[in-house]
Amino acid sequence: MTFSSQKTDLAKLQSAATLLEMMYGFQISQAIYVATQLGIPDLLQNGSQSSEEVAQKLDIPRQRLEPLLHLLVSVGIFTENQDNTFQLNALSQHLLAGTPHSLRGTVLSMGAILYPLWGHLLEGIQTEEIAFTKTFNSSLYTYLQQNPETANRFNEWMQETTREWLFPILETYDFSGLKTLVDVGGGTGSLIAIILNANPQMQAILFDREDVVQGAPAVLTEAGVAQRCQIIGGDFFQTIPSGGDLYLLSRVLLNWEDPQALEILKNCHQAMSPKDRLVIVDFMLSPGQTSPFLGMGSLSLLLLGGHCMRTEDEFENLLSSAGFQITNRLKTSGPVSIMEAQPANF
Numbered sequence: 001m002t003f004s005s006q007k008t009d010l011a012k013l014q015s016a017a018t019l020l021e022m023m024y025g026f027q028i029s030q031a032i033y034v035a036t037q038l039g040i041p042d043l044l045q046n047g048s049q050s051s052e053e054v055a056q057k058l059d060i061p062r063q064r065l066e067p068l069l070h071l072l073v074s075v076g077i078f079t080e081n082q083d084n085t086f087q088l089n090a091l092s093q094h095l096l097a098g099t100p101h102s103l104r105g106t107v108l109s110m111g112a113i114l115y116p117l118w119g120h121l122l123e124g125i126q127t128e129e130i131a132f133t134k135t136f137n138s139s140l141y142t143y144l145q146q147n148p149e150t151a152n153r154f155n156e157w158m159q160e161t162t163r164e165w166l167f168p169i170l171e172t173y174d175f176s177g178l179k180t181l182v183d184v185g186g187g188t189g190s191l192i193a194i195i196l197n198a199n200p201q202m203q204a205i206l207f208d209r210e211d212v213v214q215g216a217p218a219v220l221t222e223a224g225v226a227q228r229c230q231i232i233g234g235d236f237f238q239t240i241p242s243g244g245d246l247y248l249l250s251r252v253l254l255n256w257e258d259p260q261a262l263e264i265l266k267n268c269h270q271a272m273s274p275k276d277r278l279v280i281v282d283f284m285l286s287p288g289q290t291s292p293f294l295g296m297g298s299l300s301l302l303l304l305g306g307h308c309m310r311t312e313d314e315f316e317n318l319l320s321s322a323g324f325q326i327t328n329r330l331k332t333s334g335p336v337s338i339m340e341a342q343p344a345n346f
Contacts, residue, residue, distance in 0.1 A: 026115070031071050032095070033111025036104060040069075041088060041095040044078070048087035101163075105156020112150065117303040124303050131303035140255075140304055145211055155215055158251075159190040166191055166250065168332035169281055173340075175199050175246070182207060182244035184236055184268060185252035188215040192248075193223035204229040205241050236264050240271040247272060250281040251336070257307045258318065265322035274343050278324060284337040285311045293335055315339055 035041065043054055051069055055062040072092075073080045079089045088096075094103040113132075117124075120131035136143050144151040175181070175195055182205045183192040189206045196204055204225075206216055210233035220226040232241050237260070240247070247268050253261040268278055283294060290298070298309040310318075316326055316339070324341035331337055 026118075028071075028075055030111065030115060031068060032077060033107055033115065035068060035072055035077070036095045036107045037111065041092050042097070044086060044088045044092070045096060048081055048085035050083075050085050054086070102156075103160055105153050106160050108153045109150075109157040112153070114300055114303075117300070120303065121299065124299075128306065130306040132305065141209075145209075151211070152215070155188050155212070158187050159219070162187075162190040162194070162250075165334050165336055166281065167194065168334035169250075169336070169338065170194065170198050172330050172332045173279065173338055175202065178202050178246050180205065180244045181246045181248060182241055182271075183248045183250070184208075184240055184264070185249065187212055189213075189219045189223075189229065189231075191250055192229060193220055193225050196225040196228055197223060202228065205232060205244060206230070207232045207234060207236065207241055209233060209235065236267060238267075240264075240267045242271045244271075244276065246277045246279060248279050248281065251283075253280065253315070253318070254282050254301060254309060255305060257305070261318055262322055265318060265324065269323050269343055272343055276342070277327070278319075278341045280315065280319075280339045280341070281336050282315070282339075283309050283335060284315060284339070285309050287311070291335075312337070312339070320344075 038058055038060075040054060040058075043049065043057055051066045052062050054069070055065045058065070069078060069086055070080075072078045073086070076089070077092050077095075078086050080086055093099065094101055095107060096102055097104050116135050117131045120134060123129060123134070124131045130139075132138075132140050132143075138146070144154055169191075176199060178199065180203045181192070181195065183189070184207050186192050186206045186208055188208075192204050192206050196202055206213060206220075206229055208216075213231050213233045216229075216231050217226060220229050220231075234241075236252075249264070249268070253264065256264065265278075272278065283297060285294060285298070294309065302308050312329070319326060319339070319341050323344055325344040326339060326341050328340035329338070330340075
């Protein structure tokens with residue numbers, strides 16, 4: 001065997017190992033989900049415990065639990081001590097509920113919702129059948145209305161991703177000088193709370209479905225902005241509150257196909273005066289290569305609702321069809337982009 005052939009064989013072994021690592025990835029994510037669903041991080045919150053102690057508290061045979069713990073130690077989720085006890089570390093701290101940097105809602109939602117959906121990716125690409133409907137016999141938002149525990153986790157997921165993805169908005173877009181911001185489809189208010197804290201002179205209206213905004217008072221009170229934010233429950237396919245000088249659609253339009261997205265935009269237009277501004281914060285694909293994050297996100301949307309992420313041009317076409325003209329485009333340091341518009345005609 002020549003040196004050249006040895007080098008080629010080594011490269012092939014390395015590329016094979018890389019591919020296998022990618023293929024095994026779903027097993028790691030599912031193990032993290034299962035540990036979180038079982039409450040193992042919560043059990044370890046007050047100190048290290050043996051696998052036998054954890055198994056007894058969960059009423060699970062130690063022989064079944066121990067492989068899960070050892071796998072998660074091997075990938076850095078837990079730490080195993082010399083006395084064979086297990087403890088939390090920097091990664092598993094994120095699996096605790098109620099902490100400032102918790103990702104528990106994200107992990108539980110991805111494991112319970114996205115994981116089964118990605119099992120239908122082949123059909124989702126080959127056919128027009130929506131994977132979520134096939135899997136859960138319901139549309140996403142109907143399912144959340146009918147399953148409060150899943151909805152609570154979903155809302156936690158949205159709050160956590162707001163913290164992780166949307167902080168760069170404040171660095172990029174100037175909200176100063178606004179009197180009233182209307183957050184359309186603003187969920188439980190995690191983003192509007194951040195914006196209000198950064199702009200003490202501002203008032204706000206939080207608008208979303210009745211069952212969603214029920215969780216908003218706690219979020220806004222904890223943030224210290226409840227007195228400056230009016231909460232309104234309703235349906236943005238019917239009407240949107242007037243009275244704002246800026247209307248915010250943050251990660252709203254990506255959830256809907258073009259006809260529904262156009263209806264939301266037209267209702268915003270109807271609520272606005274000629275001088276008001278509309279700001280869309282969303283994932284906007286650019287021509288050419290995309291990041292793994294946006295690629296996975298776009299396919300997840302396909303599985304959730306039957307459509308993929310939009311390009312900047314597609315957003316512009318939607319806005320134009322709804323009677324808006326683009327006044328600004330901004331990139332943030334995070335994964336989302338900003339598009340500002342004003343009514344073009346009345």
